[in-house]
Amino acid sequence: MMEESGDLLSMASPAPATTEATPAPSSFAKVGHENDGKSKYGFRDVVGYGKRPVVPHWPNKAKVALNFVINYEEGGERCILHGDDASEHLLSDIPGATPEVGGRNLNMESMYDYGSRVGFWRLHRLFTAKKLPVTVFAVGMALERNIEACGAMKEADWEVSSHGYRWIDHSKIDEKTEREYLAKTIEIHQNLLGKRPFGFYQGKPSENTRRLVIEEGGFLYDSDSYADDLPYWTMDYAEGRPHLIIPYTLTENDMKFTNGGWSADEDFANHLKETLRFLVEEGRAGQPKMMTVGLHCRLSRPGRIAALEKFVDFAKSYGRDVWVCTREQVANHWYENHLPRGVGNPIKPSSFAQGTASSFLGGLGQVGGGYGGGPDPVPAYPTGNTSYGSNSGGYGSNSGGYGSRPSYGSSGGNASSSSFSNPASKFSYLGNLTAPRDSSAEDKSNSIKAAAQVPDGDII
Numbered sequence: 001m002m003e004e005s006g007d008l009l010s011m012a013s014p015a016p017a018t019t020e021a022t023p024a025p026s027s028f029a030k031v032g033h034e035n036d037g038k039s040k041y042g043f044r045d046v047v048g049y050g051k052r053p054v055v056p057h058w059p060n061k062a063k064v065a066l067n068f069v070i071n072y073e074e075g076g077e078r079c080i081l082h083g084d085d086a087s088e089h090l091l092s093d094i095p096g097a098t099p100e101v102g103g104r105n106l107n108m109e110s111m112y113d114y115g116s117r118v119g120f121w122r123l124h125r126l127f128t129a130k131k132l133p134v135t136v137f138a139v140g141m142a143l144e145r146n147i148e149a150c151g152a153m154k155e156a157d158w159e160v161s162s163h164g165y166r167w168i169d170h171s172k173i174d175e176k177t178e179r180e181y182l183a184k185t186i187e188i189h190q191n192l193l194g195k196r197p198f199g200f201y202q203g204k205p206s207e208n209t210r211r212l213v214i215e216e217g218g219f220l221y222d223s224d225s226y227a228d229d230l231p232y233w234t235m236d237y238a239e240g241r242p243h244l245i246i247p248y249t250l251t252e253n254d255m256k257f258t259n260g261g262w263s264a265d266e267d268f269a270n271h272l273k274e275t276l277r278f279l280v281e282e283g284r285a286g287q288p289k290m291m292t293v294g295l296h297c298r299l300s301r302p303g304r305i306a307a308l309e310k311f312v313d314f315a316k317s318y319g320r321d322v323w324v325c326t327r328e329q330v331a332n333h334w335y336e337n338h339l340p341r342g343v344g345n346p347i348k349p350s351s352f353a354q355g356t357a358s359s360f361l362g363g364l365g366q367v368g369g370g371y372g373g374g375p376d377p378v379p380a381y382p383t384g385n386t387s388y389g390s391n392s393g394g395y396g397s398n399s400g401g402y403g404s405r406p407s408y409g410s411s412g413g414n415a416s417s418s419s420f421s422n423p424a425s426k427f428s429y430l431g432n433l434t435a436p437r438d439s440s441a442e443d444k445s446n447s448i449k450a451a452a453q454v455p456d457g458d459i460i
Contacts, residue, residue, distance in 0.1 A: 048228055056230060056288050057337055062323035063283025064276060065290040065330055066315060069135045069248070070123055071203075072153075073167040074115035074298055075146065076139030080104050084168075088112065093258065093299070115298030116146050122300050128156050130312055135327045137163035137201045137223075140185030143192055150192045159326035160189065161199030161223075170206040179212055186218070199223065199327050201248060211237050220331040223248040229279075229289040231334045242340050246290075246327050251275075253294035254304060269307035273314050280321055290330065 058065050077088040080103065087105035089097040094107060127134050136153055138160050143150050153160050164170070165181035165188070173181075189197045201223040202209045213222050214237045221231070221244040231246045252275055256262050262271070272293060279289045295308070315322050 045227075045234075048232065049230065053230060053287055053289075054338060055286070056290070056333075058288055058323050059333070060320050060323065063288050063321040064279045064318075064323070065288075066276070066322050066324045067135055067290065067292045067327055067330065068127065068132065068324070069137055069292055069294050069327075070120075070158075071163065071294065071296045072116075072120065072136050072138040072142055072149070073163065073296070074112045074120075074142055075144075076141035076163075076165070076167040077112055078168055079109060082141070082166075093301075112298050115296065115300070116142070116149065119297035119300030120146075120149055121152075122302070122305050123295060123297065124152055124156065126305060126309060126312070132312070132324050133326045133329070134158045135199070136160045137203070138189075138197075139163045139167045140165040140181075140188040142167070143188055147192065154193050159199065159328045160193055160197060161201060161327060162186065162189065162197035162219075164200075164202050167203070169204040170202055170209060171204070173206070175206075175208045175212070178206060178208060182212055182216060186216070199246070199331070210234075210243070214241070214243050220244060220335070221246045221327065223327065226250060229291075231290070231330060231338075233340050235340070244331055244334055246330055246334075247292075249292045249294055252292060254296055254299045254308075255294065257299055257304065265303040265307040268304060269310045269314075272308075272311040276311075276315060276318070276322070280318055283321065 056065070076082075077090075078084040078086060078099070079088060080086075086099035086101040087103065088108050089099045089105070093111060097105070097108060134156070136158050138153075140162070162182075162185050165185040170178055170181075186196050189195065196218055198218070198220045199222070200213050200219050203224070205224045209224060210222060213219050223246050225245045225247045226249060227245075228247045231244055233242045234245055235242055237243055252272055254268060257268070262268050276291060279291055282289060293308075293311075315324070
């Protein structure tokens with residue numbers, strides 16, 4: 001649980017008094033819906049929530065959920081020294097940069113080095129001094145190259161979400177390599193931060209990215225979308241299993257300093273202030289929203305951070321109307337209170353207290369129908385014990401509390417962090433219902449299926 005800083009709310013999300021099922025988007029009726037469920041972004045929802053967005057019921061009746069994202073990419077970008085065919089050219093203060101094929105761009109390398117050497121620590125000082133929670137989109141290779149920064153993220157209790165293994169265009173690599181990168185970055189998180197990531201943002205995804213993330217089985221959400229001001233579910237992958245998307249932003253983002261969007265530091269602060277002001281007014285009118293602020297270490301020069309600090313203080317002036325949170329907290333809140341219609345009881349998918357996560361899908365009740373009447377029905381989830389990884393009905397604890405002892409299966413035993421450290425195991429923390437077909441896992445797989453009443457071969 002995060003501390004409260006003055007009037008600025010920055011605590012883990014308690015469940016509100018009422019819950020609300022997320023309505024089916026009206027555009028689930030065909031909009032080029034030819035996806036075979038195995039690949040691609042073959043389906044576009046161009047309507048979303050429509051005229052009446054879901055009311056998120058943020059904690060303490062907040063009008064805006066405000067999330068700060070630090071992109072930690074420096075050391076994972078394209079570089080000849082990394083085995084790439086060209087140097088990086090994106091998102092720096094070098095105007096008009098182009099890739100230098102076959103050679104190093106020493107100026108660009110030093111601009112990126114500034115991010116890990118200086119910019120990260122400037123952001124770290126700001127957010128720790130203000131006692132605000134942060135989500136980090138961390139590139140795996142970049143984490144490997146700066147162990148001190150990893151320790152600072154961990155000590156600050158920041159959410160460290162995966163930003164992939166490399167900061168490259170994944171549409172240019174094959175599926176096998178992308179799958180290997182995904183497994184590798186999870187292992188890096190486990191080794192350097194003590195737990196696997198539960199959020200994912202590729203940034204430059206391929207048509208396979210979301211499917212690979214869902215198939216891996218251990219992620220609460222991904223953020224490879226810019227399509228809404230609120231989280232939303234997609235049913236278009238994994239045989240209709242609901243998958244949560246928490247949209248990111250390229251608008252409230254310091255990257256606009258690099259493409260002609262802003263030239264003055266004050267422009268950044270003013271844009272953020274006006275965005276928050278407008279969203280708070282929308283919230284007070286009955287339509288609360290989420291706001292994300294995207295930040296980059298290499299762009300965190302003194303004047304820009306001074307402008308960012310002004311915005312932070314402006315946000316504080318709204319008191320409890322603004323809930324400063326991580327994306328992990330938003331995901332927990334959405335799973336608890338806004339499951340798609342027909343998917344069963346509200347649940348708490350994770351406690352994250354000891355680098356582990358509570359069982360999710362194994363505790364859902366029998367589905368009561370399709371996804372809000374849409375053409376893509378939700379598959380039937382297992383019936384039976386509705387406790388969440390526990391014999392006593394608690395969330396990940398034999399004593400009924402939730403926070404420290406997540407468990408799997410029917411015995412209430414604890415899951416070790418090693419359950420998540422081996423990406424090849426495919427043991428989904430979402431109920432551990434997608435166990436691999438190998439002899440070493442056979443006994444555990446069978447006990448999980450028996451406990452959850454899942455027929456052999458079913459994928460939830």
